[in-house]
Amino acid sequence: MRTAAALLVLLGSLLGGAVWQRGQRRRIVCLSGLSRALSRLEAELTGKNASLPALAALLAGEEGAAGAFFSALSEMIPELGERSFRQLWCEAMEGELCALNDSEICAVRELGAVLGRYPLDMQLASLSRCRKLLDDHLEQARRKLPDDARLVWGLSAACGLFLLIILL
Amino acid sequence: MRAAALLPGDYRQALCPGELGVEEIRLRCGRAPTLLCDGRERPFSERLCRQEDLLLVLEKASGASLHTVEDELRGGYLSAKGLRIGVCGRMLPGERRGFQSFSSLALRIPRECRGIGKELLPAVRENAAGGTLILSAPGGGKTTLLREMIRRLSDGGVRIGVVDERFELSAAGDASPGFDLGCRSDVLTGVSKAEGAMLLLRSLNPQLVAMDEITRREDLEAVIELAGCGVGILATAHAADPDRMRLRPLYRELLDTGIFQLAVCIEGQGSARRYRLRELCT
Incomplete structure (x- = not known):
C-alpha cells in the first residue's frame, strides 16, 4: 500500500512537469498563431483599409487559438453598439487566449482598445508594437523551452524521489 | 427610425x-x-x-x-x-x-416630404437647362426640397445625374437608393461633387446635374464646367437669400458667373416653411 502511494506521488510529480511543458507548448503555438494573424491583420489594414468585422471574419479561418479568438470576436460583432469593440475583443480573449501570460494578455488587450477607434497610422503602430512583443516572447519561449523543460522534469523527478524516500 | x-x-x-x-x-x-x-x-x-x-x-x-x-x-x-x-x-x-x-x-434624419414645393415646379422645370439654386439657413430644409424637386423633375421626363457626396439625398445604404429620386435619375454616391459631376458628364449624359451644398472652390469649378457643357444645374447653398449670399466671396463669384438664373429661398421652420422664387440677375 505504501509503495503504491509512493509511486502515485512520484507519478504526480512527473505529471506536474508534463502539464507545465504542455502549457508552454500551447503558449508557443498560441503566440505563433496570434503573431501570424496580427501580421495578416496589419497587411490587410495597410493595403485595403478594410473594416474590422470583415477582417475578423477573414482571420477566423486561421488555425488554433488565434482562429478561435477571431471567430469568437466575429460572432460577437452584431453586439456592437450595445457594447464597445474593446469589450467584445476582451471577452473573446478570455475564452480563447488563456494560454498567454499576463504581459502578453495585457498587450493584446491594449491593442483591442486602439483598433477601429483611432487613425489608421496609430492602429498600425499599435499592431506592430503588440506583434513585436509577442514575437520577442515567442522567440524567448522557444529558446528557453528545452532548458526549462529539462529543469522542470529534473525538479519534479527529484521532488518525487524525495517524497518517495521519505514515505518509504 | x-x-x-x-x-x-x-x-x-x-x-x-x-x-x-x-x-x-x-x-x-x-x-x-x-x-x-x-x-x-x-x-x-x-x-x-x-x-x-x-x-x-x-x-x-x-x-x-x-x-x-x-x-x-x-x-x-x-x-x-x-x-x-x-x-x-x-x-x-x-x-x-x-x-x-x-x-x-x-x-x-433625412425625410422624404412628397408634395412640397409643388408651386415651384413649373418655374424650376422651365429653367431645367439653366441653373437653379435652393437657399436657406442651415437646417432650413434645402436637402428635402432638392430631393423632391429631383424626383418630380425626373419623373416628369428630365434625365438627372445626382451627385450625392454625403449620402444624404438618396440616403443610400447599399446599391439601391433609400429614397425615390425619380425614374430618370442616376445617383452617384460617396464621391466629391467636383469629381462626381465630371464623372456623370462623361459617362451618363445627364440633362441636369443635382448636387447638395456648394461650399468649395472645386464645386464652383465643377458648376462652371457643367454649365459650359450645356448641362442644367440644380443645387443648394447655405444662405438666407441671394443678397446675403453675396457676402461670401465664393458665392459672390458663383452668382457673378450668371449660371444660376433662379433661386428658391426657404423661409421659416418646420411646418411653417414657405418657398419664395427669386430671379437672379448678375
Missing part, C-alpha cells in the same frame, strides 16, 4: 416609437440627449451622455472601423445607413486633422 438603431440601448428605449417630425438626434457629452423637432430641442432621456456613448454610436455607425471613414470625419461628418452624423470634438493638431476625441454628435 433608422437613427435610433445606432443609439445605446437605454436611449433607444427612451425614444417613443413612431416619433414624428424629428429632424435630428443630438448627443452632447455631459448633457441630456435631445431631439430636434420644428427647430426646437427637447431632451428624451434623463441620463447624461458620456464620451463612451458617443464612441458606441460612432463604432456602430462605422462598423468599429473609424479608419474607413477618416476622410469623412476630417470633413466633420460620417455617413451611415443613409444618415449623416455630424461630429464635433477635439481635433488632432497639425495637418493630420481628424478627431482626437468627440464631444457632440448630431444624427440628421
Whole structure:
C-alpha cells in the first residue's frame, strides 16, 4: 500500500512537469498563431483599409487559438453598439487566449482598445508594437523551452524521489 | 427610425416609437440627449451622455472601423445607413486633422416630404437647362426640397445625374437608393461633387446635374464646367437669400458667373416653411 502511494506521488510529480511543458507548448503555438494573424491583420489594414468585422471574419479561418479568438470576436460583432469593440475583443480573449501570460494578455488587450477607434497610422503602430512583443516572447519561449523543460522534469523527478524516500 | 438603431440601448428605449417630425438626434457629452423637432430641442432621456456613448454610436455607425471613414470625419461628418452624423470634438493638431476625441454628435434624419414645393415646379422645370439654386439657413430644409424637386423633375421626363457626396439625398445604404429620386435619375454616391459631376458628364449624359451644398472652390469649378457643357444645374447653398449670399466671396463669384438664373429661398421652420422664387440677375 505504501509503495503504491509512493509511486502515485512520484507519478504526480512527473505529471506536474508534463502539464507545465504542455502549457508552454500551447503558449508557443498560441503566440505563433496570434503573431501570424496580427501580421495578416496589419497587411490587410495597410493595403485595403478594410473594416474590422470583415477582417475578423477573414482571420477566423486561421488555425488554433488565434482562429478561435477571431471567430469568437466575429460572432460577437452584431453586439456592437450595445457594447464597445474593446469589450467584445476582451471577452473573446478570455475564452480563447488563456494560454498567454499576463504581459502578453495585457498587450493584446491594449491593442483591442486602439483598433477601429483611432487613425489608421496609430492602429498600425499599435499592431506592430503588440506583434513585436509577442514575437520577442515567442522567440524567448522557444529558446528557453528545452532548458526549462529539462529543469522542470529534473525538479519534479527529484521532488518525487524525495517524497518517495521519505514515505518509504 | 433608422437613427435610433445606432443609439445605446437605454436611449433607444427612451425614444417613443413612431416619433414624428424629428429632424435630428443630438448627443452632447455631459448633457441630456435631445431631439430636434420644428427647430426646437427637447431632451428624451434623463441620463447624461458620456464620451463612451458617443464612441458606441460612432463604432456602430462605422462598423468599429473609424479608419474607413477618416476622410469623412476630417470633413466633420460620417455617413451611415443613409444618415449623416455630424461630429464635433477635439481635433488632432497639425495637418493630420481628424478627431482626437468627440464631444457632440448630431444624427440628421433625412425625410422624404412628397408634395412640397409643388408651386415651384413649373418655374424650376422651365429653367431645367439653366441653373437653379435652393437657399436657406442651415437646417432650413434645402436637402428635402432638392430631393423632391429631383424626383418630380425626373419623373416628369428630365434625365438627372445626382451627385450625392454625403449620402444624404438618396440616403443610400447599399446599391439601391433609400429614397425615390425619380425614374430618370442616376445617383452617384460617396464621391466629391467636383469629381462626381465630371464623372456623370462623361459617362451618363445627364440633362441636369443635382448636387447638395456648394461650399468649395472645386464645386464652383465643377458648376462652371457643367454649365459650359450645356448641362442644367440644380443645387443648394447655405444662405438666407441671394443678397446675403453675396457676402461670401465664393458665392459672390458663383452668382457673378450668371449660371444660376433662379433661386428658391426657404423661409421659416418646420411646418411653417414657405418657398419664395427669386430671379437672379448678375
